[in-house]
Amino acid sequence: MASLAFRSVGKTYRIQSGPVQALQDVSFDIADGEFVSIVGPSGCGKSTLLKMCAGLVPRSDGDILVDDRSVTGVQTQMGVAFQDSLLLEWRSVLRNVLLQIESRKLRIEDYEQRARDLLETVGMESFADAYPGQLSGGMKQRVALCRTLVHDPSVLLLDEPFGALDAMTRDQLVLDLGKMWLETRKTAVLVTHSISEAVFLSDRVVVMSGRPGTILDIVSIDIPHPRGIAVRESPQFVEYVTSIGRYFQS
Numbered sequence: 001m002a003s004l005a006f007r008s009v010g011k012t013y014r015i016q017s018g019p020v021q022a023l024q025d026v027s028f029d030i031a032d033g034e035f036v037s038i039v040g041p042s043g044c045g046k047s048t049l050l051k052m053c054a055g056l057v058p059r060s061d062g063d064i065l066v067d068d069r070s071v072t073g074v075q076t077q078m079g080v081a082f083q084d085s086l087l088l089e090w091r092s093v094l095r096n097v098l099l100q101i102e103s104r105k106l107r108i109e110d111y112e113q114r115a116r117d118l119l120e121t122v123g124m125e126s127f128a129d130a131y132p133g134q135l136s137g138g139m140k141q142r143v144a145l146c147r148t149l150v151h152d153p154s155v156l157l158l159d160e161p162f163g164a165l166d167a168m169t170r171d172q173l174v175l176d177l178g179k180m181w182l183e184t185r186k187t188a189v190l191v192t193h194s195i196s197e198a199v200f201l202s203d204r205v206v207v208m209s210g211r212p213g214t215i216l217d218i219v220s221i222d223i224p225h226p227r228g229i230a231v232r233e234s235p236q237f238v239e240y241v242t243s244i245g246r247y248f249q250s
């Protein structure tokens with residue numbers, strides 16, 4: 001587990017046509033075991049913020065702290081999932097999940113049961129020996145989620161992990177993710193375009209402005225866990241979604 005802190009973080013990309021300021025003066029904290037989502041218009045720097053947190057992109061200004069230590073390089077202890085997290089077609093489902101272990105040079109035997117348990121959590125245990133070509137898009141994303149979690153990361157960074165899926169599959173995966181998070185209580189940061197998904201999963205939702213991205217609001221979602229699908233019809237839930245949505249009405 002870990003806490004995160006963003007302190008006046010800024011990012012300017014330098015490209016041929018000139019500087020592009022993606023983020024400006026972003027400051028907020030994420031507590032140990034908290035689930036925080038980031039919503040904002042396209043291009044406001046959400047992915048950039050996650051990449052800087054993972055140490056994949058250097059920041060231009062400010063500081064990002066993981067457990068009070070500045071991020072200075074790639075954070076291998078984190079679990080990162082992106083929209084098009086690919087599975088390797090020639091490896092079975094189980095071996096795709098265990099890829100994370102192999103690439104970290106950890107002992108496969110120590111993690112195989114955990115990999116199977118994670119697959120069971122998302123109803124994929126009977127597909128452990130199947131190959132990606134035999135799976136639907138939603139099933140592949142479930143496997144990718146297991147792969148993100150198998151090495152017991154201290155932090156989950158999820159960048160639109162369900163972006164390319166149809167609405168029903170997405171709903172199911174959101175429920176799966178909520179369940180997995182409740183079981184592990186990892187510190188999690190989710191970037192999503194879906195305000196409803198953000199409200200459903202999160203303890204707090206960070207609302208960002210258009211580029212350069214700055215923080216407009218941080219909304220605490222005061223709905224107890226576990227949250228069943230019916231929560232989405234409650235007046236309280238609808239009010240959260242509506243009030244956050246107002247930031248993006250032109």
Ligand SMILES: Nc1ncnc2c1ncn2[C@@H]1O[C@H](COP(=O)(O)OP(=O)(O)OP(=O)(O)O)[C@@H](O)[C@H]1O
Pocket residue numbers: 013014015020021022040041042043044045046047048049211
């Ligand atoms: N490697 C890069 N080089 C130059 N500019 C970049 C690079 N990556 C991102 N940008 C620019 O930084 C800004 C923020 O991009 P980013 O992908 O972080 O936004 P986002 O909020 O995640 O967008 P979306 O919601 O569309 O995925 C954009 O204007 C983008 O063009």
